[in-house]
Amino acid sequence: MLSEWLQKSNYTVIFTGAGMSTESGLPDFRSTNQGLWRKKDPSKIASTQALNNNVEDFIDFYRERVLGVKEYKPHKGHYILSNWEGIGKVKSIITQNVDGFHQEAGSERVAELHGTLQKLHCQTCGKEYDSEEYVNKEYHCSCNGILRPNVVLFGETLPQDAFQYALKESEKADLFIVLGSSLSVTPANQFPLIAKENGAKLVIVNQEETQMDFYADTVIHNKKIGELLEELDKRMEWD
Ligand code: NAD
Numbered sequence: 001m002l003s004e005w006l007q008k009s010n011y012t013v014i015f016t017g018a019g020m021s022t023e024s025g026l027p028d029f030r031s032t033n034q035g036l037w038r039k040k041d042p043s044k045i046a047s048t049q050a051l052n053n054n055v056e057d058f059i060d061f062y063r064e065r066v067l068g069v070k071e072y073k074p075h076k077g078h079y080i081l082s083n084w085e086g087i088g089k090v091k092s093i094i095t096q097n098v099d100g101f102h103q104e105a106g107s108e109r110v111a112e113l114h115g116t117l118q119k120l121h122c123q124t125c126g127k128e129y130d131s132e133e134y135v136n137k138e139y140h141c142s143c144n145g146i147l148r149p150n151v152v153l154f155g156e157t158l159p160q161d162a163f164q165y166a167l168k169e170s171e172k173a174d175l176f177i178v179l180g181s182s183l184s185v186t187p188a189n190q191f192p193l194i195a196k197e198n199g200a201k202l203v204i205v206n207q208e209e210t211q212m213d214f215y216a217d218t219v220i221h222n223k224k225i226g227e228l229l230e231e232l233d234k235r236m237e238w239d
């Protein structure tokens with residue numbers, strides 16, 4: 001059914017979460033066995049509070065994640081989505097991920113709701129750096145301020161340009177496919193509902209149940225995203 005909907009769709013929008021990158025080797029946040037937040041309290045390390053009051057733990061946590069995105073690479077599924085954008089099938093990708101893997105695989109129309117680990121900026125003067133600084137254990141700006149990743153921390157608002165772009169794309173979609181998100185974080189988890197309210201078919205592909213399964217036209221559990229995208233890609237007769 002999904003391949004027919006994909007074939008017939010005029011405006012497919014993809015929404016991805018951490019489950020899109022686990023097959024590249026990056027852990028997600030909430031899956032039963034490996035989720036990062038199963039072992040650590042996010043509010044104590046991935047928050048503005050942690051940055052201000054617990055900067056060593058904050059930097060340790062984010063240096064580990066920067067090393068991860070530098071070491072691991074996009075997998076076949078990222079490249080399939082990029083090819084589908086190239087032939088006009090996928091119109092855009094809305095991602096909660098901060099690994100930059102969609103762009104690395106060639107996707108161009110990507111809204112990064114939670115920012116990116118590829119860049120850092122100074123907490124004091126705002127000057128931007130490549131996250132290579134964290135790899136080299138450089139944590140201070142030339143003005144001596146602390147360098148932090150360009151990700152949205154707990155307690156911060158989302159980048160307005162990405163938010164507005166995601167809103168417009170969700171309203172235009174006639175097929176909205178969620179790949180690898182528990183859909184448990186606001187306001188990111190509102191976009192599948194906005195798409196549905198504007199007439200899109202909603203498909204949720206996630207290893208485990210999500211909070212939004214009830215609203216989906218179809219749900220695919222217990223299926224690895226990479227495998228599913230490869231099967232769909234083989235089945236498509238792209239005209
Ligand atoms: P939250 O569930 O408390 O609220 C979401 C955030 O989005 C709030 O900070 C709120 O100000 C903002 N928001 C709500 N409605 C908005 C709108 N209409 N336009 C723009 N912004 C709006 O989330 P949180 O616990 O404060 O975390 C903030 C976000 O950062 C979450 O989406 C979370 O997933 C993300 N986050 C990212 C990382 C990371 O490493 N990338 C780590 C922690 C949190």
Ligand code: APR
Binds near residue numbers: 016028031184208
């Ligand atoms: N195939 C299909 N589903 C998968 C795969 C896979 N290969 N790997 C993991 N999953 C599923 C897990 O079962 C899990 O339910 O992906 C989901 C990922 O959900 P979360 O770990 O909650 O990640 P996400 O939804 O992206 O979290 C949202 O929370 O902390 C913040 O900023 C962080 O962007 C993140 C946001």
